[in-house]
Amino acid sequence: MVNKLINFTKVKLSLKIYLFFLILTTSCSNKIKLDDSKIFRYNEAKNITSLDPAFARNLQNLWPIQQIFNSLVQLDDSLNVKPELAKKWNVSSNGLIYTFIIRNDVFFHNSIHFGDSLTRKVIANDFKYSFDRLKDKRIGSPGGWVLKNVKNYEAQNDSTFVIRLKKPFPAFLSLLSMKYCSVVPKEVADYYGEDFRNNPIGTGPFKLKRWEENVKLVLRKNKNYFEKDSLGRKLPFLESISISFLPDIQSEFMLFTQGKLDFINSVDSSYKDDLLTPDGLLQKKYKSNIRMLKGPYLNTEYIGFYLKSNSKSIKSDLIRNAINIGFDRKKMILYLRNNIGFPAQQGFIPIGLSGYKTSETINYNPEKAKKMVKKFIEKNKITPQINIATDPNYVDLCEFFQREMEKIGIKIKIEVMPTATLRQAKSNGKVEAFRGSWIADYPDAENYLSLFSSSNLSPYGPNYTHFENYKFDSLYNKSFEITELEIRNELYSNMNDIIMENLPIIPLYYDQTTIFVRNNIKDFPINPINLIKLKKVYKDKTE
Numbered sequence: 001m002v003n004k005l006i007n008f009t010k011v012k013l014s015l016k017i018y019l020f021f022l023i024l025t026t027s028c029s030n031k032i033k034l035d036d037s038k039i040f041r042y043n044e045a046k047n048i049t050s051l052d053p054a055f056a057r058n059l060q061n062l063w064p065i066q067q068i069f070n071s072l073v074q075l076d077d078s079l080n081v082k083p084e085l086a087k088k089w090n091v092s093s094n095g096l097i098y099t100f101i102i103r104n105d106v107f108f109h110n111s112i113h114f115g116d117s118l119t120r121k122v123i124a125n126d127f128k129y130s131f132d133r134l135k136d137k138r139i140g141s142p143g144g145w146v147l148k149n150v151k152n153y154e155a156q157n158d159s160t161f162v163i164r165l166k167k168p169f170p171a172f173l174s175l176l177s178m179k180y181c182s183v184v185p186k187e188v189a190d191y192y193g194e195d196f197r198n199n200p201i202g203t204g205p206f207k208l209k210r211w212e213e214n215v216k217l218v219l220r221k222n223k224n225y226f227e228k229d230s231l232g233r234k235l236p237f238l239e240s241i242s243i244s245f246l247p248d249i250q251s252e253f254m255l256f257t258q259g260k261l262d263f264i265n266s267v268d269s270s271y272k273d274d275l276l277t278p279d280g281l282l283q284k285k286y287k288s289n290i291r292m293l294k295g296p297y298l299n300t301e302y303i304g305f306y307l308k309s310n311s312k313s314i315k316s317d318l319i320r321n322a323i324n325i326g327f328d329r330k331k332m333i334l335y336l337r338n339n340i341g342f343p344a345q346q347g348f349i350p351i352g353l354s355g356y357k358t359s360e361t362i363n364y365n366p367e368k369a370k371k372m373v374k375k376f377i378e379k380n381k382i383t384p385q386i387n388i389a390t391d392p393n394y395v396d397l398c399e400f401f402q403r404e405m406e407k408i409g410i411k412i413k414i415e416v417m418p419t420a421t422l423r424q425a426k427s428n429g430k431v432e433a434f435r436g437s438w439i440a441d442y443p444d445a446e447n448y449l450s451l452f453s454s455s456n457l458s459p460y461g462p463n464y465t466h467f468e469n470y471k472f473d474s475l476y477n478k479s480f481e482i483t484e485l486e487i488r489n490e491l492y493s494n495m496n497d498i499i500m501e502n503l504p505i506i507p508l509y510y511d512q513t514t515i516f517v518r519n520n521i522k523d524f525p526i527n528p529i530n531l532i533k534l535k536k537v538y539k540d541k542t543e
Contacts, residue, residue, distance in 0.1 A: 035239065037539045037541045038237075038238055038239035038240065038539070039238070039239065039240045039241075039242055040238050040240070040241050040242070040262050040521075040534055040537060040539075041241075041242045041243075041244070041260065041261050041262050042241075042242075042243060042244075042261055042262060042263050042264070043243070043244045043245070043246050043252045043255070043256075043261055043264075044060050044063075044217075044243050044244070044245055045245070045246060045247050045248070045249055045252055046058075046060045047060065047214065047245050047247075048060050048061055048064060048217060048243070048245075049061060049197075050197040050198075051064060051065060051068060051197055051198060051200040051208065051211070052065075052184075052196050052197040052200060053065050053068075053069045053179045053180060053181075053182035053184065053200075053202075054133060054134055054139055054141035054143060054180060055141060055142065055143075055197065056143065056178070056179035056180055056182075057142045057143065059265075059530065062179055062531070063531075063532045064217060064219065064241075064243065065179050065182070065200075066179060066204070066531060066532060066533055067204055067205060067206040067219055067241060067533075067534055067535070068109075068200050068202040068204045068206060068207060068208065068219065069179060069182035069183070069184070069200070069202035069203065069204050070084050070085050070106070070182060070183060070202065070203045070204055071084055071085065071176060071177055071178070071179065071181045071182050071183065072084060072085055072086040072089075072100055072127065072161070072176050072181065072183075073086060073089075073173055073176050073177050074177055075174065075177045075443065075527070075529070075531070076527075077525050077526065077527040078527075079174070079352070079443040079527065079528060079529070081173045081174055081177060084177075085102060085103055085106055085122060085183060085203065086100040086101060086102055086103070086161070087101055087102070087103045088100075088101050089101065089173075094168065095165070095168035095169070095170065095481075095483055096151075096164060096165045096167075096168060097162065097163070097164050097165075098162070098163040098164075098165075098172065098173075099160065099161075099162050100124075100127075100160070100161045100162070100163075101159055101160060102122065102123065102124050102127075102158070102159045102160070102161060103122070103226065104121065104159060105121075105226050106121065106122045106203050106226045107119045107120065107121055107122070107203065107224050107226075108120060108122065108185050108188075108201055108202065108203055109201045109202060109203070109207040109208075109222060110207075111185070111187070111188050111201045113185075113187045113188045113191050113201075114185070114187055114188075119224075120185075122183055122203060123155070123158040123159070124155035124156070124157065124158055124159060124160055124161040125155040125158070126183045126184070126185060126186070127153075127155065127161045127183055128153060128154065128155045128161070129184070129186045129189075130181070130182065130183050130184050131147060131150075131153055131181070133184065133189065134146070134147060134180060134181070135147055141180065143178070143180030143181075146175055146176075146178060146180050146181060149165050149166050149167060149169050149172070150163060150164070150165060150166070151164045151165055151166045152164050167480060168480050168481055168483075169480055170444075170446075170479075170480065170482065170483055170485075170488060171442060171444035171446050171447070174442045174443050174444055175442045177442070178441070178442060182202060183202070183203060184196070184200075184201070184202065185201055188201040189201075198211055198213075203222075203225075203226075204222065204225070204535075205221070205222050205225045205227070205235055205236040205534070205535040206219040206220065206221060206222055206236065206238075206241055206534070206535075207219065207220055207221075207222050208220075209240070214245050215244075215245060216242065216243065216244055216245070217242075217243040217245075218240060218241070218242055218243075219240065219241040219243075220239065220240050221236055221238065221239050221240065222236070225535075227535065229536060235535045235536060236534065236535040236536070236537075237535075237536065237537065237538040238534060238537060238538065238539075241534060244261075249268045249270055249271075250268075250270050250271060252264060253268070253270075253271045253275075256290075256516070256518075257286070257289070257290070259289070259518060262517060262518050262521050262539075263515060263516060263517040263518070263521065263524065264515075264516050265514075265515055265530070265532075266514055266515075267338070267340060267514055272338060273338075275516070276338045276340075277338070278334070278338060279334070279338070279339050280337075280338040280339030280340055282516075288519075289518060289519055290516055290517070290518060290519065291516070291517060291519055292514065292515070292516055293513070293514075293515045293516075293517065293524065293526045294340075294512055294513065294514050294515075294526075295352075295512065295513045295526045295527070295528065296342070296350065296351040296352035296510065296512060296513070296528045297350075297352070297510075297511040297512050297513040297528055297529075297530055298350055298352055298353060298439060298440035298443060298511075298528045298529055299350065299437055299438065299439040299440070299510070299511035300344060300348055300349075300350045300437065300438050300448065300507055300508075300509075300510055300511070301341075301344070301397075301435070301436075301437045301507075301508040301509050301510075301511065302344070302348070302435075302436050302437070302438070302505045302506060302507045302508055303323070303388065303401070303433060303434070303435060303436070303505065303506040303508065304426070304433065304434050304435075304436045304464055304465050304504065304505045305320065305432070305433050305465055305503075305504055305505065305506075306426070306429050306431060306432050306433065306434075306464070306465060306466060307465055307466050307467055307504055308429060308466045309429075309432040309433075311385075311386065311387075311432050312380055312382065312384075313376075313384040313385060313386050313410070314386060314432050314433065316376055316380075316384070317502075317503070318372045318373070318375055318376045319372070319373065319376055319384050319386075319410065320503040320506070321369075321372055321503060322369040322370075322372035322373050322376075322408060322410065323369075323405065323410065323503075323506050324362060324500075324503055324506050325362065325363060325364060325365045325366075325368060325369050326364075326365075326366055326369030326370075326404065326405065326407075326408040326410070327364070327366075327401060327404035327405065328364050328404070329343030329344060329345060329362075329364070329508065329509060330343050330364075332397070332400055332401075332404075332508070332509065333509055335400070336396060336397060336400060337509075340512050340514050341509040341510060341511055341512045342509060342510040342512065343509055343510075344362075344507030344508055344509050344510050345360040345361065345362040345363075345507075346358070346359070346360060346361055346362070346496075347361060347362075347496040347497070347499060347500045347507060348438075348448055348449075348451075348496060348499050348500075348505060348507055349445045349448050349449075349492065349493075349496050350440075350448070350510040350511070351510050351528075352443075352528035353440070353443060353444070353445045353448070353528075354444075354445060354485065354488075354489045354492065355445035355488075355489045355492030355493050355496065356445070357493060357496060361497075361500060362500070362507075366407060366408055369408040370408045370409060373408055373409040373410060374409070377409070383409070383411060384409070384410045384411065385410070385411040385412075385413065386405075386410065386411070386412055386413070386432065386433050387412075387413045387414075387415055387431070387432055387433060388401070388402075388412055388413070388414055388415065388433045388434065388435060389415045389416075389417055389422055389425060389426070389431040389433070389434045389435070390414060390415070390416060390417075390422070390434065390435040391416070391417065391418065391419040391422050391435075392416055392418075393419075394435050395414065395416060397435065397508070398412075398414045398435055399414065401508075402414060415431070422434065426458070426464045427458045427459045427464060428458070428459055429458070429464075429466065434464070436464070436505075437511075438451060438462075439511075440528075440529060443528065443529060445489075445492040445496075446476075446479060446480075446492070449476060449479075449492065449495050449496070449499075450462060450463075450476075451463055451464070451465075452465070452467045452469070452472060452476075452495075452499055452504065453472070453473060453476050454467075454468040454469075454473050455473070465504035465505060467499075467502065467504035469498060469502060471498060472495055472498045472499070475491050475494055475495050475498075476495060478491060479491045479492065479495075513526055513527070513528065513530050520539050520540045520541075521537065521539060521540075522537065522538050522539070522540050523536045523537050523538060524537055525537075
């Protein structure tokens with residue numbers, strides 16, 4: 001009876017939110033008359049905190065910022081670096097000097113702060129200003145690290161921008177594709193200061209029309225956008241992007257199934273079984289209106305060990321190896337995630353990155369794992385026990401892991417703590433083991449391997465395990481000097497092997513981008529960094 005009352009209350013709450021949303025969107029549509037087939041709608045349950053590219057640190061901010069701003073270079077959906085505001089570039093033979101030639105046909109969005117003309121062309125000095133701003137401590141951008149290896153930069157003239165590095169860094173171009181490196185106009189950014197977050201002026205395919213915080217954000221087509229598609233048609237095709245901020249995930253799903261929203265990202269546990277079959281396929285009842293887009297996502301989920309812990313179990317090669325082969329990753333993905341994701345049987349580098357090993361190197365072997373545990377017990381006269389810290393979002397994963405470890409003779413104690421507390425604890429070596437994930441900051445395997453360099457020991461770097469290995473460090477440092485991709489990938493693969501031989505971490509699974517769109521949405525992009533680019537998207541009126 002209590003459960004029925006709770007469910008009834010949830011339904012009433014969802015209906016109230018839905019009615020509120022319906023009234024709101026109806027009133028807004030009376031103000032702005034647009035062809036519905038030219039409006040793309042989605043909901044951002046986590047809200048948006050800033051439209052300033054200097055604060056593009058999470059997906060909820062990143063998606064609208066992607067539509068408003070451009071950088072020197074961009075990534076295609078296969079993560080290849082392509083021209084954007086730089087029409088071409090040159091890299092010196094020593095890998096230290098990058099010279100960019102800027103397009104001369106790109107204009108900022110209209111703003112009264114440009115004077116009577118309302119706009120102006122982008123010039124090389126705009127990039128100098130934007131980079132200066134990114135490093136300015138008064139701005140407080142979390143993206144200043146992008147330029148940590150940059151020695152200096154200058155605008156040689158209006159069309160030439162030069163960047164000099166402190167040391168070679170082959171992944172630098174992909175780093176420049178990050179939205180932190182977007183170009184912003186000095187006249188507008190200086191005028192608004194902190195309020196540039198809600199008064200953004202960029203060069204992108206869409207521009208800000210209206211933002212009622214916690215209610216709705218509307219972007220409109222930039223009619224002066226410089227890019228065209230492969231057929232020579234001007235981009236973008238959509239007239240508007242409308243973003244709502246309903247915090248209730250179930251209400252979001254309901255609106256999507258009713259056609260009030262055009263896409264949802266990922267799958268929430270509250271409606272997972274209604275939307276997907278147990279083996280991860282779209283339920284038959286939704287196929288006439290919805291399609292599912294899936295692909296690799298640059299995120300590795302893992303169990304990390306603090307190797308300087310006093311725990312004999314943590315320090316034991318036998319126990320870490322037993323753990324690695326003692327649980328069924330395929331069953332974990334099937335039962336916990338409806339087959340969304342890939343069992344991490346190739347190491348730490350995920351699918352979608354150069355350096356990823358195509359052959360499986362980890363084989364499920366519980367009997368062999370039991371023998372390893374038995375050998376540890378005979379030697380140390382204790383039952384192996386490990387305390388694993390996690391945040392509330394991954395308790396089910398840790399409980400599955402706990403049950404699997406019990407089968408081979410290892411006791412797992414789960415400690416649940418808030419996400420921020422866990423982050424601080426693992427950075428300071430206050431937990432002996434932890435559930436972790438690493439989402440790529442930029443699409444190069446170096447970003448993953450940096451977690452194991454002795455130069456990055458926490459709390460000053462991301463090496464939370466405090467793994468130190470001379471051979472690994474030697475290969476890691478050498479990789480910066482190699483410009484040939486094939487040779488560098490071989491080094492990455494060798495480093496990955498060293499990690500799997502020493503096991504400072506146990507890889508669990510590689511994540512997967514899972515997006516659901518209405519069937520009338522065409523050319524929706526999907527890529528391994530889950531970056532939503534809407535400049536080529538359009539709606540098919542015939543469906």
